[in-house]
Amino acid sequence: MKNNDWKDRLGVMYSTDPDFRYDTSNEGEEATLPKEKQLLRISLDKRNRGGKTVTLITGFRGTTADLESLGKQLKTKCGVGGSAKDREIIVQGDLRQKVLDLLQKDGYTKSRVI
Numbered sequence: 001m002k003n004n005d006w007k008d009r010l011g012v013m014y015s016t017d018p019d020f021r022y023d024t025s026n027e028g029e030e031a032t033l034p035k036e037k038q039l040l041r042i043s044l045d046k047r048n049r050g051g052k053t054v055t056l057i058t059g060f061r062g063t064t065a066d067l068e069s070l071g072k073q074l075k076t077k078c079g080v081g082g083s084a085k086d087r088e089i090i091v092q093g094d095l096r097q098k099v100l101d102l103l104q105k106d107g108y109t110k111s112r113v114i
Helices: 064-078 096-106
Strands: 041-045 054-058 082-085 088-092
Touching: 041 096, 054 096, 064 082, 064 088, 064 096
Parallel strands: none
Antiparallel strands: 041 054, 054 088, 082 088
16 A cells, blocks of 8 residues: 655645655654764864864764763763764863863763864
């Protein structure tokens, strides 16, 4: 039986192609790896930030919700702002060692400062 739900076609206006098929495949997010298998890299970044320095945590493998949760936890414990998007966490300021200590204390044993 053909699934022809209009909600799956939101965002597509109209097609004159008689062979057009709606792409309704949902690409699922990657499952979050356990903490001890995460290979997180902590670095200092100054590019395109108006002279401000930020601590950049990259290499997280998992869902967006888990990334945002880890980012919120780090920002709260460091007492600074930042963001978590595009598979990386940005923490304002040069807090590389503090972030490394927090991650290792939380169980991310393979974290390292670059």
